[in-house]
Amino acid sequence: MSKFFYPLVENPYRKKDIKEGIKVLKSGKLTIGSKTETFQKIFSKKMKTKNSLLVNSGSSANLLAFQCLINPYRKKRLTRGDEVIIPALCWSTSLWPIVQSGLKPKFVDIDIETLNFNLKELEKKITKKTKAILVVHVLGNCPNMDQLMKIKKKYNLLLIEDTCESLGTKFKGKYLGSFGEFSSFSFYSSHQISSGEGGMICCKNNDDLEIIKSLRAHGWSRGLKNEKKIAKKNKNLDKRFIFYNSGFNLRSTDISASIGLSQFKDIDQFIKIRNENRNKILKSFYKNKKIKKKLKILQGNNFTKPSWFGLPIIGNKNFNKSIFIKKIEKRGVETRPIISGNFLKQPSIKKYKLIDKSKMYNAEYVSKKGFFIGLPTTKIKNKILNKLVKSFEESL
Ligand SMILES: Cc1ncc(COP(=O)(O)O)c(C=O)c1O
Incomplete structure (x- = not known):
């Protein structure tokens, strides 16, 4: 008799997901390309996130949100020591991007019914230095978003939604991840959809999108709206290799994009x-x-x-x-x-x-x-x- 096994995750990849991945493998164009573009567009349209960029994990998405917030190209940037509110029940890379960006986390207890922020406690933690709230939508659930948005508005705070565990949840008919200035999603193998590893960073502001695009790929100017302008200002440099910002390499691949997109459609x-x-x-x-x-x-x-x-x-x-x-x-x-x-x-x-x-x-x-x-x-x-x-x- 076979032993009973009820796993946390079953193999999430269907034949059609694998087929999509194989098509990309056969094309020889495995790095970031047209599949990534398509996935980003379809994702934004359905989730109403305005701008979406595919990255290699949800952790990278959180990192890019905070690195964008402190970036010198941002008109209103956060500075060292500014405070960000975060729930005590969070993931490691919900927290560390805040610290890695020189910002100060302020922890708040959760509501036992929702596993999300206790909103009364949250309000008590707001000081003059508080600039942002990182909400962690735990395991497909969320706090009362009306109340959270009221607090955000009252204290003029930025909202970053860590939606890595809650892709597809709606609050009053509106998808999580479409409320804040920034939101992150994860396509890790145990989550709502999977592309092996993978994630999406979304933002409302078009200038933020340009910063994140550059940070995602080495800090270079390639693909930016003002790429030509930057090249004109730097005629002494090879226009294909202009490093306009600081940067990481947090890009995903078209293989992941094709598998992620195939899953996202369902x-x-x-x-x-x-x-x-x-x-x-x-x-x-x-x-x-x-x-x-x-x-x-x-x-x-x-x-x-x-x-x-x-x-x-x-x-x-x-x-x-x-x-x-x-x-x-x-x-x-x-x-x-x-x-x-x-x-x-x-x-x-x-x-x-x-x-x-x-x-x-x-x-x-x-x-x-x-x-x-x-x-x-x-x-x-x-x-x-x-x-x-x-x-x-x-x-x-
Ligand atoms: C709330 C939360 N944020 C961020 C992440 C990071 O996502 P990833 O594993 O894609 O880096 C996770 C991972 O499970 C998570 O649960």
Whole structure:
């Protein structure tokens, strides 16, 4: 008898995704090119993000947003020591681009119902030095965006949306990632869509787009709107190799673009099936008295149509997470923590002297009691569902 296995991620690549990748491989043009352009355009149009640039990861997208904000070509740039509000429940590369850009993170606890900012606590952390908010849309969910936008407006703050875990979620019919001045998306293999590694950086302002384009590729002037103007001003230089800005190389490839685009075209279908699977699991879990008593499955925020890629679960006060995780993993169910838990507990925080003594009760609760399991993009079979329920029951 084969052992039961319920993975966090099934192989996300379908035959048609691979076919698209192979076409690019055969073309001999593997680096950034027409496929990337097409993906960017289709992405902007559907997500209403105005400008989108494909990069090699969601982390790179976050880095480019903050590097753009401090860039000397930006008319209103942020300067060293300016403060950025960030939730304590975040990913490593939600945080580090802020620090790497010379800005100061100010941590805020989360709301246990949404796993996103506690907006009352957020407002208390705003000072004269606060210039931006980095919202992390956790696992397909978001805070009340109306309230967040009100706070943004009241204090005249910039908004960067880390949408790496929430591609396709809508708040009152509007896609996450289309609210802030900047937003980032990730196409890592376990996320809503996948291109192996990959991400998108989006921005509202056309001047920011030009800065990000240059930062993405070595800082050169190639492909910029004023490329010719820059060349005219620098007649002593080879016009193909003018380094106009500082830079990185965070470009993706046309192979990733073709696979990502093939998946992106079916995002609505993925969301639909994942929702159906989620509802099926929820129904079975809550029919089981033991599971119902001890575990709570995260719901979407009011006014939200979430795009889930996992099933975030929080245990009650008596739930012993470490014993449960050992037992359930033995039974073949893969689990993982909800993002990285309370990020303030990570050793890198101490090393970089970012210790914040505020109590992050809810982020801490999620670290101690929270975990998530996968949600496949193919319909879950009753046989698998029954085994999943049984594994949970036996592990509690
Ligand atoms: C909230 C959040 N931001 C950023 C990232 C980074 O994305 P990537 O893995 O594509 O670099 C992740 C990764 O999972 C994430 O969960």
